[in-house]
Amino acid sequence: MSESKDFLRTIVEEDLQSGKYQEIITRFPPEPNGFPHIGHAKSICINFGIARDYHGHCNLRMDDTNPTTEDMKYVEALKDAVTWLGFSWADHVRFASDYFPKIYDYAVTLVKMGKAYVDSLNEEEIREYRGTIKEAGRRSPFAERSIEENLDLLDRMRKGEFKDGEHVLRAKIDMSAANMKMRDPLLYRIRHAHHFRTGDEWCIYPMYDFAHCLSDYIEGVTHSICTLEFENNRDIYDWVLDALDLTPPRPYQHEFARLGMNYTVMSKRKLLELVNGNYVNGWDDPRLPTIAGYKRRGYTPEAILNFCDQIGIAKANSMVDVAQLEFCIRDDLNQKVPRVMCVLDPLKVTIENYDGEEAIDASYYPHDVPKEGSRKLPFAREIYIERDDFMENPPADYYRLTPKQSVRLKHAYILTCKEVIKDTHGNIVELKAEYHPHSKSGEDTSGIKTKSAIHWVSAKHAKQAEVRLYERLYSNEAPDGLEDLNPDSLHVITNAFVEPAVITEKPDVRFQFERQGYFFVDPIDYTDAKPVFNKIVGLKDSWAK
Ligand code: ATP
Numbered sequence: 001m002s003e004s005k006d007f008l009r010t011i012v013e014e015d016l017q018s019g020k021y022q023e024i025i026t027r028f029p030p031e032p033n034g035f036p037h038i039g040h041a042k043s044i045c046i047n048f049g050i051a052r053d054y055h056g057h058c059n060l061r062m063d064d065t066n067p068t069t070e071d072m073k074y075v076e077a078l079k080d081a082v083t084w085l086g087f088s089w090a091d092h093v094r095f096a097s098d099y100f101p102k103i104y105d106y107a108v109t110l111v112k113m114g115k116a117y118v119d120s121l122n123e124e125e126i127r128e129y130r131g132t133i134k135e136a137g138r139r140s141p142f143a144e145r146s147i148e149e150n151l152d153l154l155d156r157m158r159k160g161e162f163k164d165g166e167h168v169l170r171a172k173i174d175m176s177a178a179n180m181k182m183r184d185p186l187l188y189r190i191r192h193a194h195h196f197r198t199g200d201e202w203c204i205y206p207m208y209d210f211a212h213c214l215s216d217y218i219e220g221v222t223h224s225i226c227t228l229e230f231e232n233n234r235d236i237y238d239w240v241l242d243a244l245d246l247t248p249p250r251p252y253q254h255e256f257a258r259l260g261m262n263y264t265v266m267s268k269r270k271l272l273e274l275v276n277g278n279y280v281n282g283w284d285d286p287r288l289p290t291i292a293g294y295k296r297r298g299y300t301p302e303a304i305l306n307f308c309d310q311i312g313i314a315k316a317n318s319m320v321d322v323a324q325l326e327f328c329i330r331d332d333l334n335q336k337v338p339r340v341m342c343v344l345d346p347l348k349v350t351i352e353n354y355d356g357e358e359a360i361d362a363s364y365y366p367h368d369v370p371k372e373g374s375r376k377l378p379f380a381r382e383i384y385i386e387r388d389d390f391m392e393n394p395p396a397d398y399y400r401l402t403p404k405q406s407v408r409l410k411h412a413y414i415l416t417c418k419e420v421i422k423d424t425h426g427n428i429v430e431l432k433a434e435y436h437p438h439s440k441s442g443e444d445t446s447g448i449k450t451k452s453a454i455h456w457v458s459a460k461h462a463k464q465a466e467v468r469l470y471e472r473l474y475s476n477e478a479p480d481g482l483e484d485l486n487p488d489s490l491h492v493i494t495n496a497f498v499e500p501a502v503i504t505e506k507p508d509v510r511f512q513f514e515r516q517g518y519f520f521v522d523p524i525d526y527t528d529a530k531p532v533f534n535k536i537v538g539l540k541d542s543w544a545k
């Protein structure tokens, strides 16, 4: 359970203590019209988390009342996300579309009670009649229809006798209500469209405000938790359930603040635009804030849960720094993953006074990580170091290898540069060097001082790899559209060299490449013959604000 109790858990506890409910039932109600993102993760943590903490259950409910945008592939993605985050819906998968017959019956009941009517104004007229915040609306002349006429029209709407937009069903509430949403809200609209589950069975579909509260009631949900922008819809939620005079207990809606994160878009419409326009490589592109993207990038569910816990549940909207999420990932991986060496931009070094080869015993974990394990690190005459770990004419604060400055090879020996080999254009292509035989890590008696240690791999033993480096997808802190995309968000390196144990021993699927960051074996493209690694996150917050 979260360390401090949030306002939702306070409400839940009060409702249990007062006996209002015997068992807590929540629901996570996504519309299957896109892949779930980090905002959904927050909602999943809240709804499944509360159900778990109070020994109730949480329904995974597809809010599939909008036939034109929904698809089974999104249902699968939602299930994947919930499972990956470590929650279980057990046998509680629900579809709002399964309730279409019941919801329709409730509509008929409202009409019979004189509390709903078929309106034949067009969309524009409906808007005009609704009035403004300052001005009361006017009721449609069609609101005077008799109950019999309304029942007949509703029946014929359902049978498909009318075209889209010809009629709607509206609740008869109050055309001068201060809450504009209460000015006779729409309950049903005609939509001749194929639904991915109910096919062509229906040509009228319930509106969110009608379907959601009733789905909650039908499922015995106790706490219907949603985001703040639904605050004004709460009056309709209550009106519908009260107007139908339903057998208690009934659910109540509670709102929390939606998660917003800088450098990130979460609107499914915008994510869909990125995917369909091939601005990213599918819904699981590691640059996306989708759960599938995070999963492919190598984020851990633990880190995401921890992040959701840290940001807490608030009643007012605010913006979270994406660096906080990155911090959580780094913090989690730091405690878990093996440290290995990978050279991203290789520069060949020939160690002229070294012959043969040896295998150095090197621990996978630093002293402050409570895990055991080591590998044999091959050392030989030819190695690769990182190109920018050598400078011919360095500035004063450069601590790595130069013609005058020796450097330590991590886990191995001290190296001194003897000669710089260049091509005809003056580019450095190789270094000739010497190692110091008595300088081996852990048994160094050479007396030579170095200012830093660099990573390296044995050229003969290393495996060539592809490494995908990701930067933020947007260069604007508050991204709006495609114009804010960062043109350099993906950088593919095809000529990296990784030490062999990563591939032959596979101590893990996530690694810290020393001095480079955390990396993940790409779950789709990786093979031992052609290894592919995704950069999960850098070692420290290097993002310049
Ligand atoms: P979008 O506007 O991106 O389509 P949505 O809210 O319509 O998002 P749904 O699939 O309807 O998406 O959302 C399912 C659940 O997840 C809802 O209960 C919603 O409140 C919650 N949710 C969606 N986005 C966020 C977010 N950014 N922060 C917290 N909860 C969210």
Ligand code: MG
Pocket (backbone or CB within 6 Å): 031
């Ligand atoms: Mg929604």
Ligand code: MG
Pocket (backbone or CB within 6 Å): 031, 268
């Ligand atoms: Mg939406």
